[in-house]
Each structure stands twice: as structure tokens, then as C-alpha cells.
Amino acid sequence: MSRLPDQPGELINRLNVIRFTFDGKPVEAYEGDTVGSALYAAGRRTFSRSFKYHRRRGLLCCAGQCPNCIVAVDGAPGVRACTEPVREGMKVEHLNAQPGLDLDVMRATDLVGTKFTPPGFYYKTFIRPRKLWPVYEKVLRHAAGLGVLREEQPEREWRTEYRRRHADVLVIGGGAAGQQAAAAAAQSGDDVVLVDEGPRPIEPIAGVEILARASALGYFDGMVPVWQGDTLHQIRARRHVFATGAIEQPLVFAGNDLPGVMLSGGAVRLTQLYAVSPGTRAVVATTSDRGLEAAATLHDAGVQIVAVADLRTERTAAARRLAERGIEVLIDHTILAATGGKAVQSAVLGPNGVEGASVEKTFGCDLVVVSGGFAPATSLLLQAGATTRYDTARGSFVLDELPPNVTAVGDVAGGEPGGEADPVAVPPPVSGAGHGKCFACLCEDVTAKDIHLSVEEGYDSIELCKRYTTVTMGPCQGRMCQLPAVRLMAQETGQSLEQVGTTTARPPWVSVPMGILAGRPFEPAKRSSIHGRHRELGANVKWAGDWRRAYDYGDPQAEALAVHRAAGLIDVSTLGKLLVRGPESGEFLDRLYPNRFSDLKPGRIRYGVISSDAGRIVDDGTICRIDDDTFYVTTTSSGAGAVEEWFSWWLADWRMDVQLTDLTQGLSAVNLAGPRAREILSELTDLDCSPEAFKYLDGKQARIAGVSCLILRIGFVGEVGYEIHCAAAYGEHLWDALMRAGADKGIRPFGLEPQRILRLQKMHILVGQDTDSESTPFGAAMSWIVKLDKEQDFIGKWALEHYADEEPATRLVGFTLGNGHVPTEGAVILDGLGDPAGQVTSARFSPVLDRVIGMAWVPSPLARDGSQVTISDEGRTLEAHIQTKPFYDPDGEVLRS
């Protein structure tokens, strides 16, 4: 480790050595170092390879502003070495270079491939022959981007949090101006939050919450997301103070991207904060006193200043002070080129505006310090609604108008530098173009010549140029390239900078990991109150919407057969359950459903399909009238939430005398079905369960195993069945009682998969599986449910009136297959010409029927019993026979028995 002697204000603690690795090799650092300062101290000059040409890039800004030092830390790409604090044992790796940072084969794109890679090259060079595009695409996708995400991410390895913070005042930027503004606001009694991303600690300020090492990402209608470590603070304030400072600008000259070319601020930060000498022999090129002051600082630290070029025509006091040290300042001079192999070896200076070997001077050096003036960091302000204008004297875009409750203080508002005290010269858009590539944009490898080409090809506004060349679109978000690109555009188009304008400022202002935006990993899972029993029974548990459900208990076919031969028990607690009460309940349901419910007798059940006002099927379920004013409505499991919202929306609009209560989570439900279901139920209740007393579609309230239940005699699975609803707390007790009572009668628990086989045998549709957003009750063979003669203009009536007169293009029917192959759900139905004309929605092997059955949407003319359709299933062609009545118990005799 080579370090300078103690520097006043240095951030490192030389007593505490920290060890980490870079590309597997050990590196020693001091506490307080950044990865960048430690590597630089250890002699590293190349930190990354550029995006397109794979050129070497080194430290430039040392402030997290530029793209040059982006590395991966512990597997996470996109980390800026120059601001990332060192931690013991951290693993730092380079990005975008194969096989290694110091030998990168893709460098060929820079050496020989430049003419093949102009802006938009992937649409030019790689477009012909067209059939090779898939190959090109693979290569380009591999070459594109910086860094690779690990393919397997251990679950919840990195926990991130959201935090919402409401404040009176949010101050963004913790420099002198920001601290002052925060203190003043706190003194007047405001609740203040101060956000700062810098490396220097901020002394506590009374009444101010300081978020240090935190970055404001954007401005969204008054909410500012701030990334700090593992937390995304969402800060909403009444007033915003922007103290975001100004960003030192690079100069555009040949080789301006070579390692060793450093902004004056970067060189000074390395020296003063980390006691690392940025070089031994330096050439300085500047447009203001900033560069001259940096030269003095470096000189103090023992760096030999070989030459200084000042673009201004007047010799300032700072220049005279340098002269006193014996450092000559070349007035009205600028830098034309930096040359070297792995790093800068020499710099070419010349008088401004004059080029040619006779006037150019070459200096050997290992450091080029540049300062191209300052651009106020206005991006967040622009996002908040501020406007900027071009200031000719300062040579940059400065704030013009501010929205209400927004103030700007400090450098962003146009304070020092660039004021009266430090006159600044406006640099030429590019100098030394004859010497080699001059980069306007380091992130995306856009050269001055690329901007020229963009204009030549017609992309002559800054917004078009941005999209074509991707200038300003890289990780620096325009910090280093916006102003140079605008200057080049002005030169190429002959417009003023004011006319060219700037690109729209958009979030995020700072590169941010996606995990921070995603927040805490959160995957809600619902489990029924009986779920523990399913696990004990060895159920195969899978996701079904938000629910964890038992798909089967090991043998779906045998479970389905048990329902036919003895009895089965399934947990259907996931059904949506709504209680609709009030004198107008019947009228309310008549308006919501295409069929009638006001004439349903208490104690009876009716099936209902909800349609939208466009006449499309939305959901289905059963409705039981409990008494004159009370209906118990069940919905599909996945539609429960949406139906409740739908009901309450119309209720809010119609304002009827109806109360809606969602009982979905409060009640458990099981379906006991099969030829011995009646016997089992009778053992546990005093209720008369005889077929005469408890008919199909009766709903009764009774005690079962001591628990108050609502029992619905319905037949989703096609056998005599009782859907029993009770308070969730007693769900497990009810399940146990039924299983015990059925033990000697062959009862088996059955899961979702056997239920799907059983319901398919009955052609009972699953909304969303057999229907989609285009399906109408007419097409789905449920014309009988639409009561167009109802007096109410029920939801969907007008559309359904229209569809009633039209033959639908396709209809939902059943089919059987001979050869035992179960077609994929979604397999295509072909018409007579072999064109796609429908699709298979469900298909299963039915053990009781011993054949493959299914449902499909087929062209209406084919939707007749006995017709044949062709199914195309992943290359296989199958002939299916259409059937319109249920496959099992077509006349419902079993169901009603």
C-alpha cells in the first residue's frame, strides 16, 4: 500500500487494516477506504472495460457519478468501487471482460471493428442475411449489458424493506447549503429529513433526521424514494429543498477515456480523503480556477505538475499563485489528446481553436487532470417540475423557474463556482478529433463522431439522438454526457444550445438494485383451517391462486373412484362466501345475475353465473336463500375477492337496502359426496336426510357432530353430495367427525385433481379454465340461465339480448377420445380446412368411464352430438367425438336420488 503522509480531513483509519479480494487476489485497505481508493493505492489503474469497445477505464470522478469503476461485490453487479466502503472479506470482481480485466478479447471491437459498430449497428451490420438474425441476436445479447446475475439466488438472502416517512421539509443534499437549510427549517419548528449520499459523516442537527449514505432516486408527485442500504425510504414532504450541487464536467478530446485521465475533483478526493496519490507526473487542463486549485493541491501532495492548460484568455490570481510555485500556466490552451497503452503516458496540449503539429506540445505524464466546468445537478428538480435555460456565461443549463414549495440552494442554484469570482470558459464541443476516438458518453461508448453520424442520418434532435446513439442512457444518467452531447448537437446542427435543449429528466437518478424497488419478499399464502389434517394425510399440496391446497392424497384416480363407489370428503373452504342481507336482497341479486333469485324459496338453492355488462362470464356459484331477507352466495375460489368487490361496487352505486358480509375467511366448508354420504351424515345429525325430506338443491341449517352448519345439497362432483359450511374454528372437528363416521363405509379424502375429473364427467365448467374473457353464457351452453324477460335491466342484459339472436362462432361442448391420449389443455381444434377454430379447455382420463374425456370450444356447426373434430396437439393429430350431455349420469338420476 503506497500512501501519502497524513492528510488533514482524511477519512481512513490507518490503525485498522481491512482485507478483501479483487478477482480472487488479496487487497489490503484501511478502515474508511472505498474499494476504489484501496485498489488505486494498491496500484490498480484499470477498473472496468467499456460497454461496447471494451476499452480500459479507470477512476474518473471518485464520487459515484461516472460509470468507470462499476464492479460486482459479493456477486451483486452494478456497484461503484469509488463509493463502496471496504468490508472485511468482501469479494470484489470486475465486469464485462473475458477472460480477464487486463486481457479482454472483446477489445477487438475497438481495434478493428469500429466501422462495423456505428450507432444502431445491430440493425445495420448484423441484419443480413436475415436468416442469421437468431445467431446474431444470441451473440449480441451475450455481449450486451454489464455484469451477470447469478442464476440461482438463495431465497431471501438479502432482505429489503420499505419505510414510509412523512415530513414537513425534505432536504436533498448534505453539503454546506443543504445543512444550513435543514437547520433553519428545524429551528422554525418543521419536521425535517436530510438526505446525503456523500462519504463524509454529517454532525447531528437538532430536529433533523439525517439519512447518510442515502440516495434520492426520483421525484414522484411529491414522494421521493431514498435508497439507504437495505431500506427504501418513501419520503413525502410538504416542502422540498434541493441542495444537489453541481457536477464537474469532463472535456471531449482524443483518448479522454484512458485510465489516468481524472476529473480534478476525483484527483483531489483521492488525495485528501484517502491519502492516495493519483499519480507522479500530472498534466492539467481546465476551464476555470477549479483545475488550477487542484494542481496546487496535488503539488502540495508531492505530484510533479508537468504542464497546465487554461482555456481562459486571462491569467487569474490562481494562475499567478501557481507561477510562484514555478508552475507555468498555458493561457488559451486546451488538451487535444491523451495517449498511452494500459494508462496515460503522455498528453498533447495546444492553443484553443488551432490545430496542427507545429503548435502542439506533448508532455510525458501518468495523470491527466481535467476540469470542464460544472453543470448544476438539476435532474431531480426537473422531475419535480422545474425548468432550466442555457446560461451563456456559465456555459451550462441553469435553473429558470421552480414549482411551488420547491427551493434550490447552493451550487445547484448557481452559486459558486462559475460566478463572478471564478470566471469559466466554455470548452469547444470536441478538440483533437484527428488524434483518435473522442468520447462524449463513457457509459455507452458514444463518440463525437457517432453524434455527427446520428445527425447525418436524420436523428437531429437531442431526444432522437439519445434514442439512436443511447447517449445519456447509461448508468451515469447524463451526469457526464448530457452537456457534451448538447454541445456536439449544437455544432452539428448549427443551432444554439438553447434551441437544442436537454433530454427529459427521468428517474432513477441513481443506479439502484431491483431488489430495493421490490421491497420485502412477500408471498401471502392462505391455508384453510383444516390444512393441518391434509398434511398429516400426506396430501400433495400445491398453489391454487393464493391458497395452498391438497391436489391429491397420492392417488387421484382411486380417490375419484371412491366418490363413485362409497364416499369422498373434500375441503372446499376456499370457496368465496358472501352473506347478502336486507329487504332488497332479492332485487339486488336479480340485477346482478342473468337469472332470477327473488322468486327462490327459502331453503332452496339455485346455480348462478355472473356476467359483465359486455355479456361475458365473470364468475359462477350457488346461491341459497336462507330466509326472506337473507341469501348465502358462494363464488369460485379464485374469484372470491373480485366478486365481493363487484357486488360492493354496484351496491355503492345503487345504494339499495342491502348489507354485504364477506364470510370467506370465517367459514370452513367440506363436500361429502358419494352413494354412502347420506348414511354417514345421518349418523352425526338429527336432521332427516332422507331423499324425500332433504332433496337435491335444498339448503338446511342443522347441527352436525354438535356444530351449527349450513348444509347445501348440491352435486358439483356428480354423486349425492352435501356441501357443509361451519365456523372455521370447527372445521377440523367436522372433518374428523365425518372421517370417523365414514371409516367403516369406505370414505376417502379426495383432493382438487380428482374433483376436476369428477366435475368434468358432469361437464360442470370451471370459470377461467373452460371460459375466458370472451365467453358468453350462450356459447357456454347455458342459455337456460339467461332470463331476458326479467323486468330488471340486469348486468349484461343488453349485450346478451344482442347475442341471443346471433349464432356464436364457437360453442363449449364435451368430447371423448378413443386412443387413450390425454390432449394438452389449450390444444387446437381444427376446422374442415385445417385452420385453428377452437381449443381444448379441459381433458382428463376418467377411471369410471375408462376413457379420455374433455371439453372444448368448437365451431358451432360441429357442436352437435356425434360430430367429429380434429385436435392438433403439439404435432399430434387426434380425432375426437363430440358429446353435449354430461358423460356421467347424463340425466342427473344419481344426483337427485
Added chain:
Amino acid sequence: MSFLLTCPNCGVREVTDFGYGGEISARPKSRPTLRELGEYNYFRRNRAGVQREWWFHRSGCRAWFIAERDTATNEVLLTELPAEPGEGGAA
């Protein structure tokens, strides 16, 4: 998008608490023509300015209410429970 909404029942909450029901499109009072029905079902004014719209307090009291919001600035001018029946619900 990020702003605060005042639920008429619960008070001020983050917009992420709510579900958006879209601009209010009045349901026809009597049988519409096919064209009117199509407009009601599928067309929206998509106004850049103040519009009346439905919101649902999904993570709160689960009530539907009406807001007047400037869609250009996300300034919410008022929120209220619907006063009269028939403003026009879920389309």
C-alpha cells in the same frame, strides 16, 4: 404515480392502499343501441384534467367511493361516498 387519498371512512392513506375503479362512465338508463353499449363498455374519455372516478379501499374498509382528481397533476380535489344512486358503477 404516488399520492395520498382520503378515504371517506378511514381518512388519509397512501394511494397503494386503494384499488382504482376508473373514470365514472354512466350506465345507460334504458336499453342502449349497440353503439351506445359499445361506448359504455369499451370507451373512456381518458381526460387530462379533473375527472370523477371510482376508488376502492382494498386494504382498508373495503368501501367504494368517488374522487375528483386532476389526472395531469394527481391533485385530489375531493373524495366522497356516492350521494345519489345511479352514478354508474363497474363497467
